[in-house]
Amino acid sequence: MTAREMQISFEIESNLQDPTKKPTSIEIFYWINKAVEKFIKTRYSGINFKREAFEQTQKRIDDLRSLVKEVDITSNVPGSKPNSIIFDLPVDYLFTVGEECMISFLKGVTTINSREGITEITNDRYRQEIDNHFSEFRLYSDWARPLRLFYGTYVELISDGQYTIPHYYVTYISKPTAIELPSNNCNLPEQTHSEIVKLAVSMFLENIKDPRYQT
Numbered sequence: 001m002t003a004r005e006m007q008i009s010f011e012i013e014s015n016l017q018d019p020t021k022k023p024t025s026i027e028i029f030y031w032i033n034k035a036v037e038k039f040i041k042t043r044y045s046g047i048n049f050k051r052e053a054f055e056q057t058q059k060r061i062d063d064l065r066s067l068v069k070e071v072d073i074t075s076n077v078p079g080s081k082p083n084s085i086i087f088d089l090p091v092d093y094l095f096t097v098g099e100e101c102m103i104s105f106l107k108g109v110t111t112i113n114s115r116e117g118i119t120e121i122t123n124d125r126y127r128q129e130i131d132n133h134f135s136e137f138r139l140y141s142d143w144a145r146p147l148r149l150f151y152g153t154y155v156e157l158i159s160d161g162q163y164t165i166p167h168y169y170v171t172y173i174s175k176p177t178a179i180e181l182p183s184n185n186c187n188l189p190e191q192t193h194s195e196i197v198k199l200a201v202s203m204f205l206e207n208i209k210d211p212r213y214q215t
Contacts, residue, residue, distance in 0.1 A: 001193040002185050006032055009194070013201040021208055028200075029180050031207075035200035036176050036186065040064065044095050044173060066189050068097060070171040079156040081126070081149075087168040088154045095173040103144055105163035115169070118148040118157065139163050 001009065010028050023031070043063045069090070077086045104113050119136050121129055129135045129147055136145040139162040146165055147158040157165045177187040186193055 001190070001197075003029070003179050003181050003183065006179065006186065006193060006197055007181070009197045010201055010204075013197060014204060023204065025181065027204075031200040031204045032179050032186075032196065035196045035203060036179065036188065038203070039188075039192065039196050039199060040067070040094070040173065040176065062189060063192055064173060064188070066187055067094075067174045067176060068171065069174050070169065073168045073170065074166060075168070076166075079158070081156065081158055083161045084156050084158040085165050086154050086156055089170070090172070090174070092174040093170075093172050094175045096170065097173060098171040099148065100169040101146055101157055101165050102167035102169075103139075103146065103159070103163045104166055105139060105142075107142065112142060113166075114142065115167075116143065117145045119145045121147050121149060123149060 007025065007028050010032060011022075014023075016022050069092075071090055073087045073089075075085050075087045078084065079086045099118050100115055101118055102113055102115050104111060106112070119129070126147070126149065129137060135147075137147045137158065138144060138160045144160070144163060149156040149158070155168065155170075157168060159165055177184055179186050186196065188196070
C-alpha cells in the first residue's frame with residue numbers, strides 16, 4: 001500500500017459515525033507509525049499472539065525481512081578499557097540480529113585474519129571474564145571470541161592483547177521509514193500493511209475509549 005492507501009484503509013476500518021471523533025490526517029499517520037513501531041517490536045521479541053520471535057518461523061522472517069541489513073564497521077578508536085576498540089553503530093540501527101568480528105594476529109611472521117563470533121557480556125561481568133584464564137576472549141589455538149559491551153550508539157570489543165579487532169560485522173533490524181504524505185510509503189513488506197492498519201485502528205479506537213477494541 002502507498003501512504004494514501006493506508007490512510008484510506010484506516011478511515012474505512014475505523015468506521016466512525018460521529019464526525020467529532022474522526023481523526024485528521026496528522027492523527028491517522030501518527031497512529032499508523034505507532035502501529036509500525038509496535039508491530040516491529042512484537043514481531044522481533046515474540047511478545048505477540050503466536051509467541052513467535054523473529055527468525056523462529058518463515059512468517060516472522062517475512063514480516064521484517066525488508067528491514068534487515070548487514071554492515072562491516074571498521075575502527076581504530078581505542079575504548080576506555082585495556083585492549084578495546086569502539087565501533088559506532090549505524091544511525092538507523094534498531095535491534096541486533098547477529099554479530100561477528102574479525103580478529104587479526106601474528107603466527108610466526110604470518111598475519112592471520114579470522115572471522116569469529118563475539119562473547120556478550122555486561123559491565124558487571126567484565127571483571128569476572130578478565131580474571132577468567134579460560135574465557136573465550138583469550139586467544140587459544142588460533143581462536144578467540146572478543147568480549148562485547150553494548151552502549152547507546154556504539155559497542156566496545158575487548159581482546160586479550162594478543163590480537164587486534166579491525167572489523168565488526170553486525171546484522172540488524174533498521175528503523176522503518178516514517179509513513180506520511182505525499183510519498184513516504186511503508187517500507188515493510190507489502191503483506192504486513194493490512195495488519196499494520198488494523199493495529200493502528202485498534203490503538204486509535206482504544207485511545208478514544210471505543211469498547212470495540214482492546215490492544
